[in-house]
Amino acid sequence: MAKKAERKTESKTDGTADGGSRARMVEGASTLLARHGLQATSFSEVLALSGAPRGSVYHHFPDGKDQMISAAIAHTGDFLLGLLDKKAGAPAPEIAAYFVHIWRSVLSRSQFESGCAVLAVTVATDSGALLDQTAAVFRGWRGRLAELLAQGGLKPRDATRLAAALVAACEGAVVLGRAERSMESFDLVAEVLLEQVRRMAKAP
Numbered sequence: 001m002a003k004k005a006e007r008k009t010e011s012k013t014d015g016t017a018d019g020g021s022r023a024r025m026v027e028g029a030s031t032l033l034a035r036h037g038l039q040a041t042s043f044s045e046v047l048a049l050s051g052a053p054r055g056s057v058y059h060h061f062p063d064g065k066d067q068m069i070s071a072a073i074a075h076t077g078d079f080l081l082g083l084l085d086k087k088a089g090a091p092a093p094e095i096a097a098y099f100v101h102i103w104r105s106v107l108s109r110s111q112f113e114s115g116c117a118v119l120a121v122t123v124a125t126d127s128g129a130l131l132d133q134t135a136a137v138f139r140g141w142r143g144r145l146a147e148l149l150a151q152g153g154l155k156p157r158d159a160t161r162l163a164a165a166l167v168a169a170c171e172g173a174v175v176l177g178r179a180e181r182s183m184e185s186f187d188l189v190a191e192v193l194l195e196q197v198r199r200m201a202k203a204p
Contacts, residue, residue, distance in 0.1 A: 021050070021056045027050070028052075029041055030072040032046060032049060033121060034110075034116060035110070035113055035114050041072075043065065043068070066129070069130060076118050076137070077137035081141070083102055084099070089152075090152055092154045092162075093152075093194065093201055095152050099166050100193060104190065107174060107178065112177060112182075115175060115178055116174060142163045142167050146163035149163060149197075153201055155200075162193075170189070174186065
């Protein structure tokens, strides 16, 4: 996820001076959260990565760092939902495989340097408002996955259960992959998840 955000950050330098700088800062914050965590995602680091002018900080985020982090959480949440919507109407096993592929790509493209920006905030913040927002993002991912899996042939109850398992297991598998600097654990988790969805899809 961070790698995609990084590419998008670079591609928006020709945006308007106002909206473009804010977008670059938000995407830069998302990338830094995924790579280095909440504490290391400072305004100075975001400005350095995004190339936004220093005056952008107080113009776009007058309420401080938490306001920028909140925007980055929303961006990450919407970005993944947009990816999932590309698979609307696909069979459930294909949807599950695509979700797993998204997270595997986060590890492979970053060479195990990036994880999930939303998780990074969840485990480090002491802000109740930011925790509420990360919870809402996770619920949104689970909810949309469940809808797509049900449309793809799973029973509604199975779709709901599998969606929760996919989100939780992939988040954990990304953490293991980063720690071990290996795909071994991630691929073992993915194998179990995809076997499960195939069984559910064949159930009468």
